[in-house]
Structure formats: structure tokens, C-alpha cells
Amino acid sequence: MTDRLQRLGRSAAPLIGGLAILAFWELALLITNPDGFVLPPPSEILAAVFDNWEAVFDAARNTGFIIVSGLVVGVLLAVSAALLVTRFRTANEIITPLAVSMNAVPIIALAPIFNAWFGLLSPRSNQAIVVVLVFFPIFINTAKGLTQVEPSQLELMESYAAGQWTIAREVRIPNAMPFFFTALKLSTSLAVIAAIVAEYFGGRQDALGPLITQSAGLTRYPEAWAAVLAGTMIGGILYTLAGVLERMAMPWHSSVRADRQSN
Amino acid sequence: MTTHAVAVNSASKIFNQGKTNEVHALDEIDLTVDDGEFITLIGPSGCGKSTLLRLIAALTKPTTGHVEVKGKSAEQARLDQDYGMAFQRAGLFDWRTVSKNIELPLELMGWNRTDRARRAEEMLELVKLPEFGGHHPSELSGGMQQRVAIARSLSFSPSLLLMDEPFGALDEMTREHMQDELLRIWAETHTTVVFVTHSIPEAAYLSSRVVVMSPRPGRIASTINVDLGDRSDDTREDPAFFEKVTEVREALRAVESI
Numbered sequence: 001m002t003d004r005l006q007r008l009g010r011s012a013a014p015l016i017g018g019l020a021i022l023a024f025w026e027l028a029l030l031i032t033n034p035d036g037f038v039l040p041p042p043s044e045i046l047a048a049v050f051d052n053w054e055a056v057f058d059a060a061r062n063t064g065f066i067i068v069s070g071l072v073v074g075v076l077l078a079v080s081a082a083l084l085v086t087r088f089r090t091a092n093e094i095i096t097p098l099a100v101s102m103n104a105v106p107i108i109a110l111a112p113i114f115n116a117w118f119g120l121l122s123p124r125s126n127q128a129i130v131v132v133l134v135f136f137p138i139f140i141n142t143a144k145g146l147t148q149v150e151p152s153q154l155e156l157m158e159s160y161a162a163g164q165w166t167i168a169r170e171v172r173i174p175n176a177m178p179f180f181f182t183a184l185k186l187s188t189s190l191a192v193i194a195a196i197v198a199e200y201f202g203g204r205q206d207a208l209g210p211l212i213t214q215s216a217g218l219t220r221y222p223e224a225w226a227a228v229l230a231g232t233m234i235g236g237i238l239y240t241l242a243g244v245l246e247r248m249a250m251p252w253h254s255s256v257r258a259d260r261q262s263n
Numbered sequence: 264m265t266t267h268a269v270a271v272n273s274a275s276k277i278f279n280q281g282k283t284n285e286v287h288a289l290d291e292i293d294l295t296v297d298d299g300e301f302i303t304l305i306g307p308s309g310c311g312k313s314t315l316l317r318l319i320a321a322l323t324k325p326t327t328g329h330v331e332v333k334g335k336s337a338e339q340a341r342l343d344q345d346y347g348m349a350f351q352r353a354g355l356f357d358w359r360t361v362s363k364n365i366e367l368p369l370e371l372m373g374w375n376r377t378d379r380a381r382r383a384e385e386m387l388e389l390v391k392l393p394e395f396g397g398h399h400p401s402e403l404s405g406g407m408q409q410r411v412a413i414a415r416s417l418s419f420s421p422s423l424l425l426m427d428e429p430f431g432a433l434d435e436m437t438r439e440h441m442q443d444e445l446l447r448i449w450a451e452t453h454t455t456v457v458f459v460t461h462s463i464p465e466a467a468y469l470s471s472r473v474v475v476m477s478p479r480p481g482r483i484a485s486t487i488n489v490d491l492g493d494r495s496d497d498t499r500e501d502p503a504f505f506e507k508v509t510e511v512r513e514a515l516r517a518v519e520s521i
Contacts, residue, residue: 152352166371
């Protein structure tokens with residue numbers, strides 16, 4: 001009973017905090033009543049969401065598809081590359097320097113070029129941006145987790161005459177899980193940013209990026225904010241999903257277990 | 264001809280041979296260990312005691328000379344899983360429960376589930392942690408983790424146990440307790456033990472033979488036989504024990520002043 005109360009209290013705290021900020025935002029604008037309408041109060045943003053429900057929902061769905069598909073492809077590529085690199089030295093010598101130099105490229109700056117490659121109105125260019133942006137943090141972190149194994153654990157496996165694949169399955173991959181999930185959670189917000197900014201430059205027109213630029217251009221700020229809110233929701237949902245996956249994949253992990261015990 | 268549990272014949276180990284950072288870790292080591300013996304390797308850091316243990320485990324190869332374990336090459340003995348190993352860091356896998364950690368070598372050897380579970384239970388009894396099978400290693404204290412690591416190294420009943428400063432990270436009280444546990448297990452299982460340590464009392468208390476090593480390059484400086492009979496808490500206060508401690512200490516002093 002007290003456990004349940006505590007848990008309720010823990011999830012209620014940020015909720016109350018968030019509501020307080022929104023209330024302050026609303027009240028501050030109500031009292032100061034600024035001339036411009038660059039920052040609309042939350043009530044207007046919420047009203048804009050309902051008034052333009054179909055446009056906002058369609059845009060969120062289209063951008064959400066780009067984010068999720070880009071994230072999935074990026075994660076698959078990054079994890080495969082990390083496995084290859086840690087298993088085969090030649091692969092490491094080819095892929096790792098490439099990935100590192102790729103990280104130095106301001107990937108968002110590639111958006112107009114990708115548009116030229118994939119077609120100005122094709123969502124492919126936006127997806128490609130997400131894939132490339134997500135690839136690096138996941139690749140580097142997963143590769144780190146696969147290699148940063150306690151030396152005595154490797155010696156122990158060797159003393160059992162275990163082969164490289166057994167060592168990968170029993171030691172390296174479980175060891176890399178916390179690294180991978182940290183990077184995945186980071187990547188969810190990166191993917192949202194990448195998709196929306198890429199959409200500023202091209203891709204489908206019924207997506208969040210164009211909705212923001214067009215609404216802002218027409219000084220319809222509540223609508224622009226409604227689109228930003230939709231992007232925030234997508235990021236929040238994906239982050240939460242990544243956290244759920246993390247708990248399911250590694251119930252042993254101290255961060256997960258500490259949570260469960262104190263519940 | 265009798266075969267020894269371990270026979271090291273004029274083994275030398277040079278790391279980074281021919282390079283500027285060349286290290287002559289071991290030089291012409293000769294060492295035999297008989298079945299059922301408990302020997303410790305002791306010496307100042309850099310004397311190659313851990314390297315010697317790794318040569319026996321075939322985790323590294325000698326530059327010259329050869330190492331035999333149970334009458335076959337050390338490499339063959341490793342492939343046949345003739346020895347169990349424990350390290351200073353328990354090295355348990357956090358993603359496995361305590362029982363599953365103990366079962367790991369058995370899994371790799373293809374034991375079936377029932378036999379594995381039964382053996383894990385027996386081993387937990389042996390190290391006096393019967394109720395902890397379902398826990399994860401991070402929930403256990405350092406001493407308990409080390410006991411699980413020892414249970415794991417013994418789970419497949421190897422006749423040779425190689426230990427690299429397994430109690431090095433433990434506090435003094437836990438360490439003495441673990442030493443008694445290890446001696447009890449050694450007596451119960453008739454295992455041969457090669458034990459690396461840098462603690463003089465630990466060496467004198469545990470072993471039937473202390474091998475004192477000197478550094479740069481690692482050589483065997485002297486061998487001290489210890490015959491204190493069955494050990495108990497009284498042994499730790501026995502003048503005969505202190506004599507052995509002094510003997511080992513003086514052998515180490517002689518090494519240091521070379």
C-alpha cells in the first residue's frame with residue numbers, strides 16, 4: 001500500500017512540476033499581456049492542436065514514420081557494424097576510421113544534398129539523414145560495450161576453451177547492452193531533431209517540418225507550436241519505449257533492479 | 264614413471280621480444296607440482312608469478328621451454344578443461360544469477376539442465392551460500408562473490424585449481440575466513456592448487472610448499488616446505504607458523520636485495 005503510494009508520488013512529482021510550469025507560462029502571459037504573439041500561451045497551443053487536428057495528426061504520422069523507420073534502419077546498421085568491427089580486425093580497420101570521420105560531418109548540412117540525390121519531395125532523403133545521424137552514437141557505444149570487457153572474464157572464457165562466438169554470446173553482447181541502450185535513448189531525441197530539421201529542406205510537405213516553417217511564416221504561431229508539441233510527444237513516446245525495451249532486455253542490470261526493488 | 268599435476272621445464276617468457284619495450288618476465292623456470300599439493304607462488308610485483316600461472320593455464324605461451332599439465336601439453340589440458348581458474352576480481356557475470364554463473368562452465372561442456380542445477384546446488388552448499396542461488400552477483404558482498412567464483416571454478420570437478428590472488432581485494436577478516444574455506448574445500452575435493460599471492464602469512468598458512476620468486480627476470484629464488492599439519496585458528500597463533508612466516512619473509516628480503 002505504501003509502496004503504491006510511493007510509486008504514485010514518484011510519477012506524480014514531475015507531472016505536478018510540469019503543470020506548474022505550464023500554469024506559470026499561462027499566467028505570466030495573461031498578466032504581462034505582451035503585444036506580440038510570438039509566444040502563445042499553452043491554452044492557445046492546445047486549442048490549435050484541436051482546431052487543426054487532422055493536419056497536425058497527419059504531419060505527426062508522416063514525420064513519425066520517417067523517425068521510426070530511420071531509427072530502425074540506423075540501429076540495425078550500427079549494431080551489425082559494431083559486431084563486425086569487434087569480431088574481425090580488417091573490418092575494424094576499414095569501418096571505424098570511416099565512422100569516426102563521418103561523425104565530423106555536420107550531417108544536417110547534407111539535407112539539401114540528399115534532397116538532390118533522392119528527389120526534393122521524397123521522404124527517402126529525410127530517412128537517410130536520420131539513419132546517418134543515429135548510426136554514429138549507437139555504433140561507437142555498442143562497439144565500446146563489446147570490447148570493454150573485464151580481462152579476467154575473457155581469460156576465464158578462454159580457460160573454458162570457449163570459441164569467439166561463444167564469448168560474443170555469453171560475454172560481449174550482454175556486456176554491451178547497457179552501452180547500447182544508453183545510446184538508443186539518446187538517439188530517439190536525435191532522430192526527432194534530425195527528421196524535423198531535414199524536413200525544413202525538403203521531403204513530403206504534409207509533415208511536421210513544413211508545418212512549422214509554413215505556420216511560422218504565416219505568423220500562425222499557435223499552429224507552429226502545436227507541431228513542435230507533436231514532435232515532443234513523438235520523442236517522449238520513443239524514449240519511453242526505449243526504456244521499456246531496456247528493462248525487458250536486461251532485467252539483471254543494477255539500474256533496472258534498484259528501481260524494481262524500491263517499488 | 265609418474266606424471267606430475269604440473270611440470271614446467273626451463274620455461275622462459277619474453278614479452279614484446281625484439282622491441283624497445285621488451286620485458287623478460289620469466290627466465291628458465293623449472294617447477295613440478297605433485298597431485299594433491301597446495302603450492303603458492305609469492306614474490307615482489309614484476310616477478311612473473313601471474314605470468315607463470317598463465318603459462319600453466321595456457322592463456323599465454325612460453326617463449327622457450329614447455330609446460331605440461333597432467334602429462335599433456337598445457338594447451339591440450341586447457342582444451343580438455345583440466346583446470347579451474349579464479350582471479351583477484353571475482354569476474355562473475357552480472358546478467359546471470361549466482362546459480363547460472365556456477366553453471367556456465369557446465370553449460371559450455373554440454374551438461375543437461377537437471378545435472379547442472381543439481382551441481383550448482385551442491386557447489387553452493389560447499390561454499391556455504393545455499394540460499395543465494397537466485398540472486399544476482401551485484402547483490403552479494405565481495406567475499407560472497409569470491410566464494411561464488413571459487414564454486415564456479417570447482418563446479419566441473421577439475422583436479423587442478425589455478426588461483427591468481429583470489430583474496431587480494433578482501434578485508435583481513437574475510438580473507439582469513441576464505442582461506443579456511445579454501446583449505447576445507449581442498450581437503451574435501453583432493454584438488455591440486457597453484458595459488459598466487461603477495462601476502463606472506465597467506466602463503467605460509469595455505470600451502471604445503473611456498474615458491475619464492477625474484478623479479479627482472481622472474482626466477483625461482485627458493486622453495487620452502489611448510490608442514491604445519493591441519494590448519495585451524497590456533498595455527499595462526501602457533502610459533503611454528505610464525506617461524507614459517509619469518510622464513511618466507513627472509514627469503515623475500517634476500518630477493519629484494521639482489
